[in-house]
Amino acid sequence: MAELRFDGRVALITGAGGGLGKVYALMFAARGASVVVNDLGVDRHGKGEGTKMADKVVEEIRAKGGKAVANYDSVENGEKLVQTALDNFGRIDIVINNAGILRDRSFARISDTDWDLIHKVHLRGSFLVTRAAWPHMKKQHYGRIIMTSSAAGLYGNFGQANYSAAKMGLVGLANTVSIEGAKYNITCNTIAPIAGSRLTEDVMPEEVFNLMKSEYIAPVVLYLCHEDCTQTRGIFEAGAGWVGQVKIQRGGGVVCSTEGEPLTPEAVRDNWSSVCDMGDCDYPSGVGESTMLVVQALEKAKSQPGKRNIVRSTTAAGGSVINPDLAVGQKFPSPPFTITPNDVILYALGVGASTVQPGHLKFLFELNEDFCTLPSFGVLLGQSGMGKLFTGTLPGLESIDITKILHGEQFLEVYQPIPTSGTLSAESEIVDILDKRSGALIVVESKAYDQNRQLVCSNQASIFLVGAGGFGGKKTSSKVKPTVEPPSRPPDASVKQVTSFDQAALYRLSGDTNPLHIDPTFAAMGGFDKPILHGLCTFGFSCRHVLKQYADDDVTKFKAVKCRFSKPIVPGQTIQTDMWREGNRIHFQTKVAETGSVIISGAYVDLINLAPQPAAAESSVTSGLQSDLLFQEMGRQLSIQTDMVKKVKGVFLYNISKGGKPASQWTVDLKTPGGAVYQGAPKTGKADVTVKMSDEDFVAIAVGKLNPQQAFMKGRLTVKGNLMLLQKMTQLLMASAKL
DSSP states (O other), X not given: OOOOOOTTOEEEXXXXXXXXXXHHHHXXXXXXXXXXXXXXXXXXXXXXXXXXXXXXXXXXXXXXXXXXXXXXXXXXXXXXXXXXXXXXHSOOOEEEEOOOOOOOBOGGGOOHHHHHHHHIIIIIHHHHHHHHHHHXXXXXXXXXXXXXXXXXXXXXXXXXXXXXXXXXXXXXXXXXXXXXXXXXXXXXXXXXXXXXXXXXXXXXXXXXXXXXXXXGTHHHHHHHTSTTOOOOSOEEEEETTEEEEEOOOBOOOOOOOBTTBOOOHHHHHHTHHHHTOOTTXXXXXXXXXXXXXXXXXXXXXXXXXXXXXXXXXXXXXXXXXXXXXXXXXXXXXXXXXXXXXXXHHHHHXXXXXXXXXXXXXXXXXXXXXXXXXXXXXXXXXXXXXXXXXXXXXXXXXXXXXXXXXXXXXXXXXXXXXXXXXXXXXXXXXXXXXXXXXXXXXXXXXXXXXXXXXXXXXXXEEEEEEETOXXXXXXXXXXTSOOOOOOOSSOOSEEEEEEOOTTHHHHHGGGSOOOGGGTOHHHHHHTTXXXXXXXXXXXXXXXXXXXXXXXXXXXXXXXXXXEEEEOSOOOTTSEEEEEXXXXXXXXXXXXXXXXXXXXXXXXXXXEEXXXXXXXXXXXXXXXXXXXXXXXXXXXXXXXXHOTHHHHHHOOEEEEEEEETTEEEEEEEEEOSSTTOEEEESSOSSSOOSEEEXXXXXXXXXXXXXXXXXXXXXXXXXXXXXXXXXXXXXXXXXXXXXXXX
16 A cells, blocks of 8 residues: 655644644654744743754654754744745645644633633634645645644533634634635645643543554544545544544424414424434535525425415515515516537436446437437426526516525426427426525426427426525415425435536536536635535436436436435535335435435436336235344345445344344345345355344444444343454444434
8 A cells, every 4th residue: 555655745833842743743754745843932831932842853853864944933923934834945735733822711710811822822823824825825726734623622621711712713714714725726624633742741641641642643634634635624533543523413403483473482492302303413514505404494394374475575684676476477488499419418428328328328329229318408498598587687586696596496397208409499487486584485487399389398496595585475385396205115226326526517518507516716605615516417317317227218208307406416426316116106315325415305206108016025024123124224235335245255144032032033145146135044054143132232233322342241242153244244234224
């Protein structure tokens, strides 16, 4: 395995005269970096100064053949620190903001001096050093920045209000720096070390202090600073060889008001248990995503009957002029839409069709005898006239902020195969406008006709204008095509496909040129770390997956599709489409495979002329145990995690009990090609591992509520055979439990 080297890179490390900073400096230098060793020479309380500490580290680096210079300035003189790097090495690639002091006091005893000094060194100092390096990193289109937080900053700690506030402030600083740096290949991450240092040498017990060596932190920081690492905006705790990511968690929340009833303190009180329920938690990663999630929650809230106020002319809270009386019913024709074979092929490539996939040539080669247009192409016909919504020329919608537009839901119905060439005409109409308080929901329907005025397809798009609510309009509409949740069983089929890093750049050539999908600066304005993939591009991927899985790519069998856009996906991530068949309706849900985040929900495709659905085989599971469902899901996961069989190569026999009595027996065979999960003893040979436990404990381990080591020590888990093989099974079991 190749060693991670830093030859030609220049690293500036503050507070590098001892502790963590010293270890950082030595390790960077040992791997080829030129190092600026900054240390003011003060004690942990910020008193005293001197050059001795920095000089010793420089001498040690040079004695080993490395390159280093000392700097003795305060981090409040950030320009001088960076200039030292430029004067001696000609560039600056890496900044490790590590300098820190302590002034611990209980909250009531913190003086202004204690507060200001901590913030000047930790927060302001990190800001000044990073700001000084910023223009040089932008110019060279490369930079790696580390902010040093702490457990006290992340979680709080008695007697450290000043320190905790500064350390948490660094998290916010790092998050924003990472967003603004994305365009320039500048990453910024936060490290929260669990290590012994000058700040903690007499705070931790001696035996604990000795375990928390700085050498266990430095490798994490070095990896985050290497050019191969593209991680940004991460928060990582590390200590004693353990490394873990920390994320901000948010519960599902609850809408505390109903139609006709304003939000009141009493309503909040009565819903407080739901407000605090973390059972359905999420991990917001940006302002734009957070807004989208709130919108989704509002859409799901069931309105109660009440008075509906139709306002004749009102300015919404966000400043947009919304007048439903004038806007609803407005019709606007689109320019003629000419389709060429190149348009058909370009769209197919944009939604993931490939010549390496069997059957895709019919979408990609104009001379193929079955050349045809993907049905989801129809959304482009619906979009052709949508731009008029945001030009400010439609009565009732004179002032719309295009940076606050979200595509909420989409419906498409196809009446005849979309031609591969020809000219079509489209007409759009605003059929309703809803006041969702946090924004306005504009419902637009479009119809596309061929040259004989035959209806080709129709679209309904729900467009959410963030901040444009509060104009007193109605909350619901019978005209909106409803979404439908999938059945409460494991998916019948699942398809994964990796998107290209240039997927958005390719898809936008089909007509959606919103800079949100290609310009990092514009994406940052919307609160995203980087440009996101078009929702309708993900939509196209999913429709194609359904068409392939259930209609063998026969476009004549495609009738309609409806979906809700829930979260964004970034080009380069993997789209996973989970599908359930219910007659001629295929429910689907689309995820980011790497994170499990649902990006399309409440979705379905209606197909026609399908072969009858095979009668569901009578389940062999009759015990009614919770573990049975997990084993069934494990079997399905094997078709997705195809490398699991190659990695594990073992046969596992599970004896499950209920109420102290034997209840079921399952075999997980990861030796047979493709793997198998079935009830009963192994069909061939003997099990490599035999496990005995209760149904309740098996499920508790799978969902993370019971530690398997503790269960083993207490006799609740009995294992016979190869324990190492059993540990390898954890990945499959946990994936099944999550689903």
